[in-house]
Each structure stands twice: as structure tokens, then as C-alpha cells.
Amino acid sequence: MDTNPHDTTRDDLLDWLESKRRHVRQQVEAMRIEDRRVSTLPSGWTPLGLVHHLTHDVERLWFRAAVGGEQVALPVGYDGWRLPIDLSDDDVLGAYEEECRLATEVIARRPLDAPLAWWFEGEDPPYSTMREVLLHVLVETATHAGHLDACRELADGGQRLVLDRPE
Numbered sequence: 001m002d003t004n005p006h007d008t009t010r011d012d013l014l015d016w017l018e019s020k021r022r023h024v025r026q027q028v029e030a031m032r033i034e035d036r037r038v039s040t041l042p043s044g045w046t047p048l049g050l051v052h053h054l055t056h057d058v059e060r061l062w063f064r065a066a067v068g069g070e071q072v073a074l075p076v077g078y079d080g081w082r083l084p085i086d087l088s089d090d091d092v093l094g095a096y097e098e099e100c101r102l103a104t105e106v107i108a109r110r111p112l113d114a115p116l117a118w119w120f121e122g123e124d125p126p127y128s129t130m131r132e133v134l135l136h137v138l139v140e141t142a143t144h145a146g147h148l149d150a151c152r153e154l155a156d157g158g159q160r161l162v163l164d165r166p167e
Contacts, residue, residue, distance in 0.1 A: 020141040027148040035155040055096045056080040063103035069117030
């Protein structure tokens, strides 16, 4: 058993991140298919568009590119939110699952205090270590999971956590 506190912290953070990743997948999978590509908010994003964003703008950008230094295709501007029409629901969810798996591999190979391996030329990165990136991605994924909770309830009344109505 590894007693290195950095490894324990990384494992704990990764467990929390994985639970939020699961939350995202479960909420989208629980939605009616016709509701996955419809926006319920004025900003116009859709549940599958949010998953596409998490795949490309979050998991791929932060872990594979910034932390891992891997040269990967990244969206420009708001393209991460724009769902290509030719992608099926299974394609979008499968790409998210695969990107999460690849990101987890990067996390497993790097110490928490490792500096970023890459950032956009001419810009200062908002975070300086993998620990900070991991915390950021955990918070962002949890926030978006909550957004999906609201979208699902607005779309079909479904609730991940069933709450009693106040009398």
C-alpha cells in the first residue's frame, strides 16, 4: 500500500472527479433523447453541447494539453459548446468517456505539484500545478453536473435527488 500523501490526495481528488463525471453521464443518459439537443436556457447551450464542452474544453485542454503537454486538437472560441450535427448521442457520450479515460492516465503519471507542461503562447496560465488544475476541473464538472440537474428537471421533471415538495 502506497502511503505517500500526495498519491492519497490525488486518488481522493480523482475519485471525486470521477463521481462528477458519472453524474454528468447519468443525467444526460436519463434524459429523453429529444431533450438532449434542446436548450432550456436563453444562452442556448444544450445538454449534449455541454458534454462536448467538457470533453474538449475541459478534459482534453486541461489534462492532455496543459498538464500532459500533448499536442491535441482544441476548439476555438465557443466551438467546444457547438455540437456537430453529424455526431450521434453515443458518439458524444463515448468521446467524453474516452477523453476522461485519457485524462485519468495523465493524472496518474504526474505528481500533484507538477507544473503545467504547456499553455497558450503569449498568455499566462490561470493555474500553475496539476493540483490546481485538478481542483478547477472538479469544480467545473460539478457545476455543470448541477446545470444538467436543472435542465433535466425543466425538460421532463426528472430529479437525480428526489426532494419532497414543501407543504
